[in-house]
Amino acid sequence: MTEQIDPRNVIITGVGGQGNVLASQMMGQALVQQGLVVTIGETYGASQRGGSVMSHLRISPTQQWSPLIPEGQAHLVVGLEPMEALRVMARYGNPAVLTLTNTRPIRPLDVIAGEADYPELEVILAGLARLSQKVWTVEATDIALAMGNPIFSNMVILGAMANLGLDWFPLRRDSFQEVLGLLLPAKAMASNLEAFDRGQEAVRELAL
């Protein structure tokens, strides 16, 4: 039996416009349907203006925790953007943290302007590997672009999260589907579910 840890702490991080808030909302809603108590804290004041966006999810069988995770207490970090996953480790990482990240970079303004460098993906992944117990990757943006629109990447990531084999993160496809029905127009159902399924298939553990 695994140790009962209450709460379990998940951070979904990315850049404004990547659908972070919707992804965490859907996941949280699905977990509440499954009988869990979920608290989400969102920082998105400037989310559409190129800033970092982070959602804290506290998952508990028993109680409503605060919407912010204390220092060093993340159990799972999910990067919609790889550099953002690494950024989060500074405050919330610990040697047992598990990490899932999209592989597609979004360059900060300072990088575009030539005032800073965006490291090679391999360098970021190596950094994540040093700081995590285990790292998974998923080419979420590429899959979404192949589906015709980058906005699906957040659903690809959710699919990937559901397939990490974590017993404390029991996101089920049927509850996800029900939440899609509650939150999105009917015509968006099939494509979002397809993105979720593709994410489930495409997630890979990073070979260290």
Add this chain to the structure above:
Amino acid sequence: MSILSLDQPGRTVLFMGNEALARGAIEAGVRVCAAYPGNPSSEIIGSLSQVADELGLYVEWSVNEKVAAEVAAGASLGGMRSLTAMKHNGFNVAADFLFNLSMSGIRAGMVIVSCDDPLALSSTNEQDTRPYAKMLDLPLLEPSDFEEGKRMVSFAFDLSEELALPILVHSVTRFSHARGNVTLGPIPRGQAKPFFDASRGVFPKPIEQTHPALHRKLKRAGEAIQAAGFNAYLGPEAPELIVVTCGSGVGYVKEALHNLDAAGRVGILKVGGTWPLPAAALREHLARCQQVLFFEEVDPFLEDNVKAFCAQEGGALGGKTFYGKASGHMPDWGENTPDVAIAVLAKVLDISYRPPRPAAYAAEAAELAAQLAPARTLGFCAGCPHRASFWSIKNALALDDRQGFTFGDIGCYAQGRGPSGFGVMKTLHAMGSGAGMADGFGQLTRFGAEQPVLAVCGDSTFYHSAIPAILNARYNNASLLMLVLDNSATAMTGFQPHPGVGKNAMGQAAPKVDLAEVCRSIGAEVIEVDPFDVEKTTAIIYDLLQDLQGIKILVLKQECALVRGRRQKLLYKVAVDSDKCRGQDCGCNRFCTRVFKCPGLIWDPTAGKADIDEAICSGCGVCASICPAGAISREAV
């Protein structure tokens, strides 16, 4: 289908704090809801607008918070329960009216939600709105979790109606923009017919009657809030320390005690009714021990008032040692977190706490993040019309060469003060203040001022409060160039419609109030231009600056890229011709990415040339007109 309107009593769902408050209003039978959007409050009325049809509500985006409060009060006088919600700045706008309304009273239940933004995560300033409750003599409720938020709003409607007094409900970003479990209650059906009882008027005077009556109502409110159980003591019978806290602080303190393993030593006095002070609860629980810590955000509102209460109570409560902002134990600005709670409680309780990770790990993580993750400076979205507008303003001012400058205002375009707006905007204050301040500078030519003065405001800000300043400029003949950055939405807060859009909050067609026509009607010279045509826009701004007598108005009209993107991803297919792009060798020194800084443009370090990021480019095509080598092509889609 919407989760907010689910008629399934007993079902538990995940609600954003703002939705929990909205659901509380629905379950209390609210009929009229009005607000001006402002984060973190926007989703209260925003979510209600989505279910208005289904539930038979009237929901509007008003032009500003004062009007929204008046709309809600008017409905209340007509016997309909009403709700208004606003961010802290908006409360200031509505305050003038509310200071009269508290004395006149209302009829059907009326609830006013104020949402503060500690740390100014999506605001220009940091402000604690709670002291207004004391000034207004109005009851103030502060929910500490989502279920309680829903329950408090429902309770507030009943209390409001019973006392004929508006009730304040207070939230912060970490409540409004957080989510948690809420169990649905029933939605009442059927409604009374609106009627204004004209047999008696509703006035704040005579003061000798209304003010004492208000104080009596406030006292009754305190008793009702206490009886409803919103003030609660959690902890051991005889603690060594009591933490007096409210709102989001309750969760942080619980979390800290869990981490410090100190729940057995500390009591929490959760204050749900912050004003009037919960006298009965304070008398009962502060007597438990001598040490008191005040854990609250921004201003020491409970701290100062509870200390005054203890002084008044005198010996009955015994001598106390107070910890809080005055003692230096608590930060006196910014937002609280579990880590702040852990730190202050560890200090007061003399517990040595280390986060559950090795120090070496923390150091390495910090170092790797600093090395590999450069900060994300905020900027305009790809294809944002504001970038093009500020580009033209910058170039026109440079051509003019008289050190002309731009007063700024509130909206997405406030990034015009940063790198992606080329530092054009030089001030940022309240809604509409840029225009008003430009009026002031625009009078200084008589004292020898030689710099031309510009002001920018967005379309929603124009309707909200720039109109009086523009009118003032016309009347008093202030010389300025007013630039209205019209992107056809209240973009910053979530693209809410406004009077210029032709649609109301409930999605119905509405009369379009053309802002250019409003300006023409006062006799001002008005020109309209598409900011994506940077050459023409720059020339017009330059020309207008040459003979700046009185107010001239330029409307830069182009739809928000994100709003357009919902219908049509691209205006143009944009591409870089790698043969024409001379890359590192071009004298432009990466002009497109270094200076124009659109996130849709990237620099390919391997090829040493510019490129387009197809996942981000929104196809505005403006970069094609700024590349000196003509290497960026655009093809209409």
